[in-house]
Amino acid sequence: xxxxxxxxxxxxxxxxxxxxxxxxxxxxxxxxxxxxxxxxxxxxxxxxxxxxxxxxxxxxxxxxxxxxxxxxxxxxxxxxxxxxxxxxxxxxxxxxxxxxxxxxxxxxxxxxxxxxxxxxxxxxxxxxxxxxxxxxxxxxxxxxxxxxxxxxxxxxxxxxxxxxxxxxxxxxxxxxxxxxxxxxxxxxxxxxxxx
Amino acid sequence: xxxxxxxxxxxxxxxxxxxxxxxxxxxxxxxxxxxxxxxxxxxxxxxxxxxxxxxxxxxxxxxxxxxxxxxxxxxxxxxxxxxxxxxxxxxxxxxxxxxxxxxxxxxxxxxxxxxxxxxxxxxxxxxxxxxxxxxxxxxxxxxxxxxxxxxxxxxxxxxxxxxxxxxxxxxxxxxxxxxxxxxxxxxxxxxxxxx
Amino acid sequence: xxxxxxxxxxxxxxxxxxxxxxxxxxxxxxxxxxxxxxxxxxxxxxxxxxxxxxxxxxxxxxxxxxxxxxxxxxxxxxxxxxxxxxxxxxxxxxxxxxxxxxxxxxxxxxxxxxxxxxxxxxxxxxxxxxxxxxxxxxxxxxxxxxxxxxxxxxxxxxxxxxxxxxxxxxxxxxxxxxxxxxxxxxxxxxxxxxx
Amino acid sequence: xxxxxxxxxxxxxxxxxxxxxxxxxxxxxxxxxxxxxxxxxxxxxxxxxxxxxxxxxxxxxxxxxxxxxxxxxxxxxxxxxxxxxxxxxxxxxxxxxxxxxxxxxxxxxxxxxxxxxxxxxxxxxxxxxxxxxxxxxxxxxxxxxxxxxxxxxxxxxxxxxxxxxxxxxxxxxxxxxxxxxxxxxxxxxxxxxxx
DNA sequence: GATGAATGAGTATTCATTCAT
DNA sequence: CATGAATGAATACTCATTCAT
Numbered sequence: 001x002x003x004x005x006x007x008x009x010x011x012x013x014x015x016x017x018x019x020x021x022x023x024x025x026x027x028x029x030x031x032x033x034x035x036x037x038x039x040x041x042x043x044x045x046x047x048x049x050x051x052x053x054x055x056x057x058x059x060x061x062x063x064x065x066x067x068x069x070x071x072x073x074x075x076x077x078x079x080x081x082x083x084x085x086x087x088x089x090x091x092x093x094x095x096x097x098x099x100x101x102x103x104x105x106x107x108x109x110x111x112x113x114x115x116x117x118x119x120x121x122x123x124x125x126x127x128x129x130x131x132x133x134x135x136x137x138x139x140x141x142x143x144x145x146x147x148x149x150x151x152x153x154x155x156x157x158x159x160x161x162x163x164x165x166x167x168x169x170x171x172x173x174x175x176x177x178x179x180x181x182x183x184x185x186x187x188x189x190x191x192x193x194x195x
Numbered sequence: 196x197x198x199x200x201x202x203x204x205x206x207x208x209x210x211x212x213x214x215x216x217x218x219x220x221x222x223x224x225x226x227x228x229x230x231x232x233x234x235x236x237x238x239x240x241x242x243x244x245x246x247x248x249x250x251x252x253x254x255x256x257x258x259x260x261x262x263x264x265x266x267x268x269x270x271x272x273x274x275x276x277x278x279x280x281x282x283x284x285x286x287x288x289x290x291x292x293x294x295x296x297x298x299x300x301x302x303x304x305x306x307x308x309x310x311x312x313x314x315x316x317x318x319x320x321x322x323x324x325x326x327x328x329x330x331x332x333x334x335x336x337x338x339x340x341x342x343x344x345x346x347x348x349x350x351x352x353x354x355x356x357x358x359x360x361x362x363x364x365x366x367x368x369x370x371x372x373x374x375x376x377x378x379x380x381x382x383x384x385x386x387x388x389x390x
Numbered sequence: 391x392x393x394x395x396x397x398x399x400x401x402x403x404x405x406x407x408x409x410x411x412x413x414x415x416x417x418x419x420x421x422x423x424x425x426x427x428x429x430x431x432x433x434x435x436x437x438x439x440x441x442x443x444x445x446x447x448x449x450x451x452x453x454x455x456x457x458x459x460x461x462x463x464x465x466x467x468x469x470x471x472x473x474x475x476x477x478x479x480x481x482x483x484x485x486x487x488x489x490x491x492x493x494x495x496x497x498x499x500x501x502x503x504x505x506x507x508x509x510x511x512x513x514x515x516x517x518x519x520x521x522x523x524x525x526x527x528x529x530x531x532x533x534x535x536x537x538x539x540x541x542x543x544x545x546x547x548x549x550x551x552x553x554x555x556x557x558x559x560x561x562x563x564x565x566x567x568x569x570x571x572x573x574x575x576x577x578x579x580x581x582x583x584x585x
Numbered sequence: 586x587x588x589x590x591x592x593x594x595x596x597x598x599x600x601x602x603x604x605x606x607x608x609x610x611x612x613x614x615x616x617x618x619x620x621x622x623x624x625x626x627x628x629x630x631x632x633x634x635x636x637x638x639x640x641x642x643x644x645x646x647x648x649x650x651x652x653x654x655x656x657x658x659x660x661x662x663x664x665x666x667x668x669x670x671x672x673x674x675x676x677x678x679x680x681x682x683x684x685x686x687x688x689x690x691x692x693x694x695x696x697x698x699x700x701x702x703x704x705x706x707x708x709x710x711x712x713x714x715x716x717x718x719x720x721x722x723x724x725x726x727x728x729x730x731x732x733x734x735x736x737x738x739x740x741x742x743x744x745x746x747x748x749x750x751x752x753x754x755x756x757x758x759x760x761x762x763x764x765x766x767x768x769x770x771x772x773x774x775x776x777x778x779x780x
Numbered sequence: 781g782a783t784g785a786a787t788g789a790g791t792a793t794t795c796a797t798t799c800a801t
Numbered sequence: 802c803a804t805g806a807a808t809g810a811a812t813a814c815t816c817a818t819t820c821a822t
Binding site (some may be wrong): 395401414500501539543546549551552554557565566570571574578579580581583 | 752762
């Protein structure tokens with residue numbers, strides 16, 4: 001009955017996304033998620049072993065999707081700078097289109113013990129490395145200054161985008177439009193590191 | 196008995212800083228903090244009305260200190276770009292010198308309901324505005340491009356620094372030294388926005 | 391699983407009756423009641439929302455039973471004076487047969503905030519009105535003096551019986567037998583108000 | 586410094602009367618009483634050894650006064666029935682004039698462990714015996730029926746008055762005036778027991 | 781697989797009482 | 802005597818997790 005399994009699993013993840021975003025991880029009760037998903041409390045433990053697991057699964061599934069998508073999209077461009085511009089736009093667009101998810105990643109995820117302590121955040125490292133690879137490519141092509149350290153630069157660029165999205169998530173409104181913010185931030189970065 | 200009051204208050208804040216950083220806000224028990232501070236559980240409630248209050252007090256006191264210090268230090272420079280370099284260095288140095296505090300601000304603070312919901316984070320806005328004011332000054336002096344939007348740029352710069360410090364806090368090691376990171380990040384930013 | 395529900399509910403009420411009578415409302419711990427009922431502490435909160443709710447439920451259930459019984463029994467007599475004699479006897483007999491319950495109603499019930507403040511004691515008013523109605527009936531039939539005020543008389547009669555039972559409850563012994571006390575008290579009252 | 590002692594003692598008793606009546610014994614905090622009395626918390630423990638002691642002292646002092654007064658007043662009458670009428674009136678008048686005190690005696694006193702368990706309520710027994718003595722006197726004079734049992738009759742009469750005052754205390758209003766209630770209740774009783 | 785009643789460990793907060801000043 | 806800061810024992814209630822049906 002594989003089909004049915006996936007169906008329940010999906011419904012629980014969807015319900016948890018809603019409930020975590022609304023109440024926060026610690027305040028969200030398993031029974032809230034169960035009610036929202038239309039299943040019994042105990043059913044959740046057939047698909048997830050702990051409360052933390054729901055949060056982590058939710059994060060991993062979404063991150064896999066995001067990673068795949070971002071990889072595909074940036075590879076459509078050949079110019080490293082064009083890749084950077086596209087990355088900025090897609091990242092901020094993603095936040096805009098997935099407010100609940102964004103709030104969970106920005107705020108709630110950090111409240112899970114298991115996530116913060118036991119979980120080596122590989123997916124996030126891969127996401128950062130997408131930027132690192134673009135920068136390295138730029139350096140190889142002589143487009144980016146030799147003294148730029150990719151390990152710092154990728155974090156600086158990601159941090160700039162992330163702070164923008166944190167602002168949007170917490171202020172519950174978008175002061176600047178996605179395109180403007182993406183263009184500004186990628187322009188600082190590109191001008192900042194180009195040869 | 197004013198002296199004694201401040202003494203206890205200080206000891207509790209210091210103990211809480213340690214315990215929150217080690218265990219996280221939700222997992223930290225009042226009795227842990229009391230033991231660490233060398234007082235009885237009940238004594239904590241003479242100085243703070245709730246568990247949340249300890250966290251918020253801790254944040255406000257530190258932020259006031261940081262703000263005052265950062266304001267004083269940046270005003271020693273006259274060139275806006277020199278101010279930016281100094282800001283980056285001081286910010287990262289501060290994180291390095293206050294690991295516990297940094298971890299609390301990065302991670303734990305967001306777990307306090309009262310903090311996230313009822314508290315308008317004025318101190319943080321003022322901190323960001325220190326950067327915003329430098330950028331505006333640079334634009335006024337013709338050193339920074341006219342099209343740069345300070346509301347986005349200040350967040351991009353802060354975010355770049357913050358992501359670097361988050362990396363340090365979470366990885367529990369400093370891969371790059373403070374001076375290198377500060378120089379890199381401020382160079383991206385300055386080159387990125389200068390005329 | 392309706393049967394099981396009622397079973398647990400009943401067991402908790404029975405345990406609470408015992409514990410409240412022995413220790414008093416404030417001193418009775420939820421865990422005492424749980425142990426006595428043979429359930430976990432948390433189980434109590436499946437059936438009752440607060441500690442006060444146990445006390446109030448306990449009171450209401452017993453009062454309903456008492457009221458129904460008293461109404462049925464007094465209606466078996468046609469003579470108002472015979473009704474009064476029977477009321478006195480049944481009231482004191484009830485106390486004798488339900489020492490724990492009587493002590494709770496006499497003493498503990500008043501320690502519940504919710505009971506004293508938010509709860510309009512309708513059941514007790516109905517109980518008093520059983521006496522009031524008998525007196526009115528007696529007046530209508532010309533058996534009781536015209537100047538008798540039912541609102542005072544019903545309280546005087548109930549108070550006389552209640553003081554007797556308070557004495558029994560607090561002294562932990564019955565100095566006079568139920569029948570003697572009932573006959574004495576109803577005789578004072580009947581002779582006192584008859585035409 | 587005897588005079589000063591009595592002064593503080595008196596102030597604390599007065600404050601406690603107010604606070605117990607308003608909040609109830611369990612909810613009244615020592616610090617509430619201290620504030621109301623204008624002394625420090627610790628000062629209360631110079632004059633009383635426990636919280637219960639305040640309640641018990643308060644009760645004893647008032648009862649002594651009441652007993653003395655009631656004894657003096659009833660001895661002014663020679664006719665036992667006139668004594669009964671006067672007793673009823675004085676008792677209800679006392680309640681009316683000392684609402685706070687009455688509420689404490691009716692309700693709060695029973696919340697003190699020490700009072701209910703360790704304290705043999707001698708003063709109250711003496712108060713009841715005032716009625717018992719009057720009834721015995723009436724029997725000796727041939728005014729009251731031989732079959733009347735004073736131990737039951739005194740409680741019936743006191744209970745009638747007490748229920749009336751409980752009604753007044755709890756309903757926070759006086760539905761009938763003191764004189765009417767006293768006349769009614771003593772008339773039931775006198776007619777009920779006279780030869 | 782699904783249910784949901786039952787479990788019981790876990791903790792912030794209160795407040796009577798003490799005692800150094 | 803008076804103070805009031807400090808103490809720390811005491812407890813109702815929550816909720817993740819289990820397991821008999």
